[in-house]
Amino acid sequence: MQDYDRNILEKYKIDINSTRKVRGAVLCDTSRGLFLLKEVSAPTGRILSLCELYAHLAKHGYESVDYIEPNEEGEFVTTFEDGKNYMLRRWFKGRECDFRKPAELLAASGNLAKLHMIMRVKLTQEPKAEPLLHEYERHDRELRKVRRFVRSMTSKGEFEIAFLKYFDSMYQWAQIAGDLLVKSGYNKLYQKSIAKNCLTHGEYNYHNILMKGDEIYGASAGILATTNFDKFKQDIQVEDLYYFFRKVMEKHGWKERLGDNMLNAYSAICPLSDEEMEYLKIRLAYPEKFWKIANSYYHSNKAWISVKNVEKLNTAIRQTEEKERFMENIFAFHL
Numbered sequence: 001m002q003d004y005d006r007n008i009l010e011k012y013k014i015d016i017n018s019t020r021k022v023r024g025a026v027l028c029d030t031s032r033g034l035f036l037l038k039e040v041s042a043p044t045g046r047i048l049s050l051c052e053l054y055a056h057l058a059k060h061g062y063e064s065v066d067y068i069e070p071n072e073e074g075e076f077v078t079t080f081e082d083g084k085n086y087m088l089r090r091w092f093k094g095r096e097c098d099f100r101k102p103a104e105l106l107a108a109s110g111n112l113a114k115l116h117m118i119m120r121v122k123l124t125q126e127p128k129a130e131p132l133l134h135e136y137e138r139h140d141r142e143l144r145k146v147r148r149f150v151r152s153m154t155s156k157g158e159f160e161i162a163f164l165k166y167f168d169s170m171y172q173w174a175q176i177a178g179d180l181l182v183k184s185g186y187n188k189l190y191q192k193s194i195a196k197n198c199l200t201h202g203e204y205n206y207h208n209i210l211m212k213g214d215e216i217y218g219a220s221a222g223i224l225a226t227t228n229f230d231k232f233k234q235d236i237q238v239e240d241l242y243y244f245f246r247k248v249m250e251k252h253g254w255k256e257r258l259g260d261n262m263l264n265a266y267s268a269i270c271p272l273s274d275e276e277m278e279y280l281k282i283r284l285a286y287p288e289k290f291w292k293i294a295n296s297y298y299h300s301n302k303a304w305i306s307v308k309n310v311e312k313l314n315t316a317i318r319q320t321e322e323k324e325r326f327m328e329n330i331f332a333f334h335l
Helices: 003-009 044-059 102-118 132-152 158-183 186-195 238-251 256-267 274-285 288-298 307-331
Strands: 016-022 025-030 033-040 085-090 209-212 222-226
Touching (some): 132 158, 132 186, 158 274, 256 307, 288 307
């Protein structure tokens, strides 16, 4: 254990058995189980609201979260002598959700629905999501900006050639998603969600879903804990489902059976309304992966484009046909 780790941990009423470095944090084995020590930059008000959310979840029977442990002075943030702030969070002996295993993806979908049923509460600070139309308009502008830049290049590589070749067809998806959004009941659904104090997790992905179960003997795995609610906000709750669902579908080539089963697993606990299904359709219609790759390219070192980035772009383009079939059959969506 490094000296600064020891000095910070001495501020807590916990006996430390051992520590080890993990992905930007220090994992602590203690007399009270596992804890994670991590630097934090969030403002105090935000952290207090996060603690309120964790308390609300626990009150309603959902205790398997990475709650923040107060130090010996009752504070949730400990400031070290170098001026940096740290938090000690409960942790778990589990593994990340395996996106290759459908059973775990269905369990994760049901787990999200359970969270959403509870995450309807008024907190001290509740950041609201950016209106979706503003986001789409901003992304559209960024896509056009990348196209202008690529067109102006005198020497174009494999990435730039593929981007320009498929830009119009991908941008068509963006325009259709925007048109559907304007004509939809999005504003009403958004206002209803705000009125009901609906909160989203903000980053519900397999990294933040910890599983239990015996991998060696093949025992059925279940949800051990949900972590990292730090980006929670007021929003339409199925935004979380969209975020998780899209990432899974991209990794599974938009397999209809898996997608349908995931939607059913969620809806069995938290039924999806027609308005929410429409919202999912509009979110999934937008070429998010194509925009993300293009935006990352624009802000990177363009003198050297990695093979991996070219592969990502080609995969996003190639999957469009699979996505179109999926959208037609699951959401009755047509270009």
